[in-house]
Amino acid sequence: MLELRLVQGSLLKKVLEAIRELVTDANFDCSGTGFSLQAMDSSHVALVALLLRSEGFEHYRCDRNLSMGMNLNNVSKMLRCAGNDDIVTIKADDGSDTVTFMFESPSQWNLSHSVFFFFFFNLWCLCVEWETKIFKNNFWLGQDKIADFEMKLMDIDSEHLGIPEAEYHAIVRMPSSEFARICKDLSSIGDTVVISVTKEGVKFSTKGDIGTANIVCRQNTTVDKPEEATIIEMKEPVTLTFALRYMNSFTKATPLSSTVSLSLSSELPIVVEYKIAEMGYIRFYLAPKIEDEEEEVKPQV
Amino acid sequence: MTVQYVMDDLKRRSAHGGALKIRRNQLLFGILKDVVDVDDFTALINFNRVNLSWSLGQNSWLLQKFVEKHRHGLQVIYSLSGWLKSNPQIYHIRLVSGLKLEEVKREFEDGCSVQVYSIQAGILKDPAVLWSAEFVQSEELFNQPATFDNCLRDNRFCGVSNSFVKRSVDGKSITVTATATALRSKSGFGVTMLSKYDGIIKSSSAAFPQQEKTQNEHSKILPSSHSSIVTDGEKGNTVQEVGAPISNSQHGKEDITSAHADQKKGHIQKTSSGRGGSLANLWDRASAKPQPLSPSMETSSDAPKTIFTADAQICARETMDIVSSDEEGHNVNYKRDSKGRNGRKRRVVLDSSDEDIKDENAMSLASPGFQKEQLATDSTCNAKNLTGKGCVNLEEQKSTKLEIKTLKEAGTPPVLLPKDDSEGALKNKTGWVSSSEKVQSHFRGATDKNKKEILPNSVSTSPKPRKLLKTCIDERGREVSEIIWEGEPADSGANEKKAATINGENRLPAANKAPGDVHSSSISASTNILSKAGSKKTAKGGAKDPKQGNILSFFKKMLIRNILRL
Secondary structure, eight states: OEEEEESOHHHHHHHHHHHTTTOSEEEEEEOSSEEEEEEEOTTSSEEEEEEEEGGGSSEEEESSOEEEEEEHHHHHHHHHTSOTTOEEEEEEOTTOSEEEEEEEEOOSOOHHHHHHHHHHHHHHHHHHOOOOHHIIIIITTOOOEEEEEEEEOBOOOOOOOOOOOOOOSEEEEEEHHHHHHHHHHHHTTOSEEEEEEETTEEEEEEEOSSOEEEEEEOOBOOOSSGGGOBEEEESSOEEEEEEHHHHHHHGGGGGGOSEEEEEEOTTSOEEEEEEETTTEEEEEEEOOBOOOOOOOOOSBO | OOHHHHHHHHHHHHHTOTHHHHTHHHHHHHHHHHHHHSOOTTOEEEHHHHHHHHOOSSHHHHHHHHHHHOOTTOEEEEEEEEEBSSSSOOEEEEEEEGGGHHHHHTTBOTTOEEEEEEEESSOOSOTHHHHHHHHHHHHHHHTSOTTSOOTTTTTTTOSEEETTSOEEETTEEEOOOOOOOTTTTTTOOOEEEOOOOSSSSOOOSOSGGGHHHHHHHHHSBOOOSOEEEEEOTTTOOEEEEEOOOOBOTTTSSOOOHHHHHTHHHHHHHHHOOSSOOOHHHHHHHHHHSOOOOOTHHHHTOOOOSOTTSHHHHHHHHHHHHHHHSOOOSOEEEEEEEEOSSSOEEEEEEEEOOHHHHHHHHHHHHSOHHHHHHHHHHHHHHHHTTTTTOTTHHHHHHHHHHHHHHHHHHTTOOGGGSOHHHHHHHHHHHHOOOGGGHHHHHHHHHHHHHHHHHHOTTSOOOOOOOEEEEEEEEOTTSOEEEEEEEESOTTHHHHHHHHHHHHHHHHHOOOTTSOTTOOSOGGGHHHHHHHHHHTHHHHHTTOOOOTTBOOHHHHHHHHHHHHHHHO
């Protein structure tokens, strides 16, 4: 039996929007630790890893490990039916080939209304010593609408990669909106981005038919809001080239977090990580473009 | 134990310097043995590697000693250089395996130079390994930071020195001050040729201090065994040409092995415009563009037979210098003529005929095929560095042009010249023999193309389609290679396209040509447009970029690393 209740249902919508462009079908793995997903894109160039820890859910029940294969576009369709403020509950029975999404819309009452009403209602209850079960359970939250959607599950063959730990030469933390803007701007000029991290800062550059572009972000910690800071932790300079179209896919996760961290190491995939507040993360791994390919051609035949 | 590991190990150890240097040779012996003991048939130690990786001179001698000590289980490739017994005499350099050494040695006259070129664990199946081994070594050194002083910067182990490039020995800079020699009296180029004595076991002193010796040696210049009379087309000047003379008359044969093995570097030096900057930069500059075909090709239009000597480099260097000079309106022809058997002089022929210039330009520019050939020549130069045949083409091209000029003057359309005659003339002039058939046949293709351009109706003499590798260095210093088929019916059209491709590549580096992309950019423009227009589509199952790495392979690598760490 699986039952997950997430008050911030919009978060799940954002997660799906972040990954559905990259991955079409994927297995959602549920275990005692949390709700996770790992999938590669069809060309095996990028990998996405999602983790929503059990602590982040209002209610989390997973009797035994369960893997649910879903078409992400279909999930997205389902989740679009939920309002941004809806509470989302995911339910699945062991051995079942369906999953149920339940959306509970809160009432139009806001918190101040609830507090005000609670105070006087309790006062009145004390006076008349009248309480009902209905009031106890749902009245205060005031859900007006409860909808549930059942979706068929799929059998998806995929192997779960144990992503090895690695020490990265450079880690850049920057505002996620800034990173998204950079990727968007550069992709209008070229198809690849060269990310080079030096002690001066991080440079994003591209080259295209119409010209070249270089965007340098220097370390900037003196900002009012910590999420606006650009922090560069560099052990050694690193320069890698990546396909911008994947980067742009990754930036679909921008709404999930105000900051993004890029971890780079020579000859390793870049890790673009968006932290999901208090719950977990979504990490994108992208293989760099190989710069030196030996030509196995004889000089003359 | 891999070769790389061994090399790193040695570098690490040598980094400690001091006392370890004393034992370097012994150490090297041990490491060489480790390398060849491994049944890695690709492991190859050539003398250049000893040079470049471990900064050791006298490498050939070291290898020789090593071979003597560890004869068993070793495959040796020797470099033979000397005069062939054939008539007419030809100075010849050849790489032969140890098995055939005696057999090939018989073809040479007595006193030919025999040096160990490389040692390896097994017999090489593909001679290209020889080339790639050297290329990788050179590339490694060139990839080092510009501030890092490695032996390639000043080409210090090359037998040919260049006055514009300062060499440093143990941190001290040595400027090659070229004194007046017969070689440079006219041109002013400080190119001196180092001569080493008696092949295998010879002067153990460092290469640089030999320069004084060299001055003396150059005063004794061997007479060329061949000379040919070539008539200048326009002026009717008759210039007696001499094959490139071989210096060192006392010993007869010149040890040019080091020269030719370092020919790649020598090539770099040739391109030096005299500022003596980093050789890596010079190489980059020189190779980024194909050498222009210009009247300067004619300037040193002699047809040397001893093409592997420093003379060939001098010729090429003159050529480059003339190209870089800003003399306009004057066709400066540097001719060499022979004054007797014991000396040689160069004559500067100033030809102010504009027509001539135009003609030459027209000929060279209007023939993309020829330009392509020039590119191919460059690549062949690169590819053939080890065998020392590289720059033969250059010389041969010159000789072909010369031939055409001669025919012009005689009033005979060049195309009427039967192919065989042309070849014969070429052969006679260059003295080139069957051992270099590839090169010659390659050039023959160029000659044919020239003929076709002049008279397309001439009898087709195109050779069989031949695969060539065009190599050039792009603006970021990477080597860009392209395979072309020479001699196909639609060759000229294809060549034009390819030439355009190359030019286009220089002008508009395609966006999806990420750094490192070496594909032909002929489709890049259209691909760019397409990929931009439909990048989302291509992201989902479109044609995969071959440059794009697979993430699984990276994770595997990471796993392996982690395992190795544990």
